[in-house]
Structures are given as structure tokens and as C-alpha cells.
Amino acid sequence: MCGIVGYIGKRRASPVLLDGLKKLEYRGYDSAGIAVLDQGILRVVKRQGRVEELGAAHSLDGCIGIGHTRWATHGAPSARNAHPHVFRGIAVVHNGIIENAAALRALCLARGETFLSDTDSEVVAHLIAHAFCGDLLSAVIRAARELTGSFALAVLREGGEEIVCARKKSPLIAAAGEGESFVASDIPAIAASGRRAYILQDGEFARLTAEDVQLYDENGALIAREGVVLEEGELAPDRGTYAHFMRKEIDEIPRAVQNSLFSADYFQKNGFSEVLCQTEYIDIVACGTAYHSGLCAKAAIEELLRIPVRVFLASEYRYTRPIVRGDALTIAVSQSGETADTLAAAQLAKEKGCKVLALTNCARSTLTRMSDLLLVTGAGREVGVAATKSFQAQLAALYSLCAALAYFRKKRVPSPKDLLPLCGQSIRESAAVAGWAPCFAAARNVFFLGRGADRCAALEGSLKFKEITYLPAEGYAAGELKHGALALADETTPVVALAFDERLAEKTMNAVHEVYARGAPVFLVTCFPALCGQKEVSSFVLLPACEPAFSPMLSVIPLQLLAYETAVFLKNDPDKPRNLAKSVTVE
Ligand code: M6R
Numbered sequence: 001m002c003g004i005v006g007y008i009g010k011r012r013a014s015p016v017l018l019d020g021l022k023k024l025e026y027r028g029y030d031s032a033g034i035a036v037l038d039q040g041i042l043r044v045v046k047r048q049g050r051v052e053e054l055g056a057a058h059s060l061d062g063c064i065g066i067g068h069t070r071w072a073t074h075g076a077p078s079a080r081n082a083h084p085h086v087f088r089g090i091a092v093v094h095n096g097i098i099e100n101a102a103a104l105r106a107l108c109l110a111r112g113e114t115f116l117s118d119t120d121s122e123v124v125a126h127l128i129a130h131a132f133c134g135d136l137l138s139a140v141i142r143a144a145r146e147l148t149g150s151f152a153l154a155v156l157r158e159g160g161e162e163i164v165c166a167r168k169k170s171p172l173i174a175a176a177g178e179g180e181s182f183v184a185s186d187i188p189a190i191a192a193s194g195r196r197a198y199i200l201q202d203g204e205f206a207r208l209t210a211e212d213v214q215l216y217d218e219n220g221a222l223i224a225r226e227g228v229v230l231e232e233g234e235l236a237p238d239r240g241t242y243a244h245f246m247r248k249e250i251d252e253i254p255r256a257v258q259n260s261l262f263s264a265d266y267f268q269k270n271g272f273s274e275v276l277c278q279t280e281y282i283d284i285v286a287c288g289t290a291y292h293s294g295l296c297a298k299a300a301i302e303e304l305l306r307i308p309v310r311v312f313l314a315s316e317y318r319y320t321r322p323i324v325r326g327d328a329l330t331i332a333v334s335q336s337g338e339t340a341d342t343l344a345a346a347q348l349a350k351e352k353g354c355k356v357l358a359l360t361n362c363a364r365s366t367l368t369r370m371s372d373l374l375l376v377t378g379a380g381r382e383v384g385v386a387a388t389k390s391f392q393a394q395l396a397a398l399y400s401l402c403a404a405l406a407y408f409r410k411k412r413v414p415s416p417k418d419l420l421p422l423c424g425q426s427i428r429e430s431a432a433v434a435g436w437a438p439c440f441a442a443a444r445n446v447f448f449l450g451r452g453a454d455r456c457a458a459l460e461g462s463l464k465f466k467e468i469t470y471l472p473a474e475g476y477a478a479g480e481l482k483h484g485a486l487a488l489a490d491e492t493t494p495v496v497a498l499a500f501d502e503r504l505a506e507k508t509m510n511a512v513h514e515v516y517a518r519g520a521p522v523f524l525v526t527c528f529p530a531l532c533g534q535k536e537v538s539s540f541v542l543l544p545a546c547e548p549a550f551s552p553m554l555s556v557i558p559l560q561l562l563a564y565e566t567a568v569f570l571k572n573d574p575d576k577p578r579n580l581a582k583s584v585t586v587e
Helices: 015-023 053-059 101-110 122-131 138-145 245-249 253-258 263-270 274-279 286-305 340-351 391-409 417-443 453-469 478-483 504-515 552-569
Strands: 004-010 031-038 041-048 064-070 085-087 090-093 151-157 163-168 173-176 183-185 196-199 204-208 213-216 282-286 311-314 329-334 355-360 371-375 446-450 473-477 495-499 522-526 536-544
Touching: 004 090, 004 163, 015 031, 015 053, 015 090, 031 053, 031 090, 031 446, 041 053, 053 417, 064 090, 085 122, 090 122, 101 122, 122 138, 122 151, 138 151, 138 163, 138 204, 163 183, 173 213, 183 204, 196 213, 213 504, 245 253, 245 274, 245 552, 253 311, 263 274, 263 391, 274 340, 274 391, 282 286, 282 340, 286 329, 286 355, 286 391, 286 453, 286 552, 329 340, 329 391, 329 446, 340 355, 355 391, 355 446, 391 417, 417 453, 417 473, 417 552, 446 478, 446 504, 453 473, 453 495, 453 552, 473 478, 478 504, 495 504, 495 552, 504 522, 536 552
Parallel strands: 282 311, 282 329, 329 355, 355 371, 446 473, 446 495, 495 522, 522 536
Antiparallel strands: 004 064, 004 183, 031 041, 031 064, 085 090, 090 151, 151 163, 163 204, 173 183, 173 196, 204 213
């Protein structure tokens, strides 16, 4: 998604802004730009493509500036549509979507104003310029009243000595250092040990000067709030000797799992007892990989505890009038805690009377502030756009919840702690997938097949594969294949079959026979040695056995590695897949 940085202080702004934009690159973007006040005059450089394309910005002088990486929503990726947008000396960078942009634009056009881009954001510069009567903060507050939708804004005025910011449903953080202030849409862009950070809440505004950061409410009244001192762990991450963050983050899975397992004691001490004793229905809302974690949790909780669990795509939940029981526990799963659809679904569940449990990797995210109960996974920062360690961390927390539900109901289920030593072993045993990459890179289509919990893992495997290889892939219920998709099977369609449940393994192998008979090369991921020797199997990964209902925590590891190895083989950058963003803050 789009990224914002802003700087005001004694240093030249452009290197600080370019550095900040580099640190936001992991979020995904397709164009970039900066605006600097050079002796009070606005200078703007905008380019399509990477931050490196902004080379001309290095020559800009001036100690006040704003910058932006844009992920196109309204209007094609191009320099013209890149931010900052400038109108009558007002420069604006914007994250989010202005839903009434068309109507506002029409008003501006009627006033005889002209537009230079196709974006929804440009209208914000017009509104602020129009509202300006000598005080930028008041103008931004007035303009914000006209906007519907979501926005994080950073605004400069020609001749001014401040940056003004606004937030509604799109994250924004200001930070104060020694004689300098910063603003960004994400902490890594501004973090340095000891700086004091101010996380803007919805409806809040900030005025940054070199001396200070001040927060205001929507009436322009000063808000007194202590900032939080940033710590080492929040600073920009380091790739170390790894070629890509994604590969490093796969190796970090064991630690992520260890830091995301919660004991029954933890649940007891943190206010979960009543809910876990009484809950008869569970709904899970999430998107993408987090949705697949939800499916895996459903498989485990229903299998081991017979408590009904429904899993909703958050984007569907909010618009399909779900039939919701007010006594259901709703779990909102989101690595970032900022995904717009998941936030909206959690809000809707609250309005229906449900208790909302937030499961997130980001303790200071918006989701945490709207939940009744909170589980923060300990995956650490995940930089790769493709979710890896955060998936296993979510499973560790959800399986812990399953064990806690059992504990509070005086039932017994296998302990998810038993998975911990098996994670590192699974990474090592998955090394063989590097050799599979040439075959998968040449594929016309790829199937990931499984039944039960294996099917949930297959869905996540196919998402990962599509996301970074740009090749078509489908996660499929093994038994469903012959009802249509088998028509696609031929020698150009490698199939990854997953088999971790003894009761279902032979059934899954039936699908293997069917695709093999049509020429498809078969790759097996299993914990059953006997299956690996079957003539249909071209190559296999043999993983340690575990409770089948918990097996996706292990079985997804070789699938993450397969996607990674194939992407690298194809010379794609697995950390920054095209068109995608790390946190999707617009719907
Ligand atoms: O931050 P979230 O967990 O809410 O993000 C949800 C999805 O956008 C995310 O899981 C996405 O599908 C992954 N990047 C896929 O690898």
C-alpha cells in the first residue's frame, strides 16, 4: 500500500525522505515522489517505478519535505498520478481512498480549477488551498470535514515552516527527535532509538515543526498526550546474510511459533476465562493468509472440540449480511492489524453484540484498539510481502486458544507446544524443494491438493505460489478434482499432494493416481514414509508426524519454500511481488 514520510529539521530533507521511502518499500508501490521546501519554494520530483528513479531529488535543497510511495487505486501507475499533488502552493501526500472524490472534483471544476492527475487524492490539495486563510492547520481541519472515505495526509505549504497531518482510518505516526520531527505511515520509516512517537487516532491532526509535534482534535483543540519512546525492536530490520527477507523469515518460524504459544494460565490471567468457558460458537474474519489461518483453526477446533467455527473472508462478511449470533466469539485475524476489510468486519461484529478477539502481530495497530480481547503474536516484524512466519505464529496462537478452550471445558487435546521442536526439523527436511523449482517455473498451472486440514494448507500453498511466482495455481480439495478441474491435468500441471491424516491419506492418493494417469508430475508432502515410495511420486518431502489437526503449521513450510525457490528461479523479487502491498489499508 501507499507510504508516507515527512521531515522537518536542520538536515537536508531529501536524503531523509528517500531513506524513509526505501524503508517503506516492503509495503508495495508502483510510483514515488517527494516535495521539498527550498527557501520557501516548493520543488517536486515524481517518477513511475522504484524510489531509485527519484535520483533528481538528491539535488533538492531545503530542510522541510514530504514523500510518498503510491500503490495505484484511482488512475494508472505513472509519474503524473504519483504524489505529492500540488495546487496553489499546497502539496499533499495521501494514503487511503477519498470516496466522494468525484463529487468534490466536480465542485472544483465548476470553480474553474484544473486537475493534473486521475487520482482521488489531488482533490485534497484543492480543498485545502480553498480553505486556507493564513493557518494551514485550520485549513486542513476544514478540508477534512468535506472528505468521506479514509485518509492519512501530510501537507506542506509554500513559504510555510510546518507540516500538517491528518488521520482517518489509515495509520499515521509522528515522531519528535532532537531539533527535528518526522511523520510516516509506518514506524520503520522514522524509527531511531529514543525518538518519541505519537500514534495519531482517527479524527486527529498533527502540526510538526522542527521543535515539536503537537496533536489536535477535529475542532482544533490541543490534545495533551505523552508520546511513546521507540525501542530497538521497532527499528528497521536487517536482512543479514540472506538474499531476501522472505527466506530469512521462513528460518525465523521456530522463534515466531515459540513466541506465539500461549498457556492456559495466560488466558486465565488476561480475562479470557469467561469467554472460553461459555463460547458455543466462533466466527473468524480475516483476509488472505490470515483467512487460511482461520480455516486451519476451524479444522482443529471442530475436529478436536466439536465447537462450530465459521470462517469469513472479511471483505464478504461486511457486505453479505451475515447471520451473526450476538453470543458468538468473533476472532479477527490480521498480521498488520490495519487491513481495512478486517477492521470493518470486526466493527460490524461488535455492533452485532459479539465479543471481538483481535489476533495480530502488531500490538499498536488499529485492530487492537477496537477489540475486547487481544492476542499479540510474537513473529517480530515481517518485511516480505508474502506472509510466512506470521502464518505459523497465527496458528500457534489459534491452536493455543483451542487447547485453552479444552482446558476450560475440562477436555484434553494434544498440546500445540509439541509442534515447536518440529518446526526447525521441517525447515531442514524441506530443502529438497529447491530441486523442484525448474519444473514448477515451467508449469502452465499448479495444483495443491489435500483433504481436511491438508486442504487448508493447500490453499495457503497456492496463494503463496501465485503471489510471488505470478503463475496460476489452485488449492483444491483432493476429492473435488474429478468434478471439473481434472480436465486441466496434463504434463504441464505439476501437482503437490499433502497427506498428514492417516484416515484421509489413501483417499488423497486416489487423486494422485488420477492426475498421474493424465501425465501430471506428482510431488508429495507427507509424514508417511510408505507413501513416498509409490511409483506416481516424482519427489517428496517427508516431515515429522504430529497431531493431524495441527499439521498445517508444518506442512505449509515446504510450500512457502517452494514458492520462494520458484520465484527466485524465475528472477522475481519474492520480497516485493508486483501489484501487491504488505498491508491493505483500503477496501
Ligand atoms: O495484515 P493482514 O494479515 O490482515 O493481511 C491480510 C492479507 O492481505 C495477507 O495475509 C496477504 O494475503 C499475504 N500478504 C499473503 O502472503
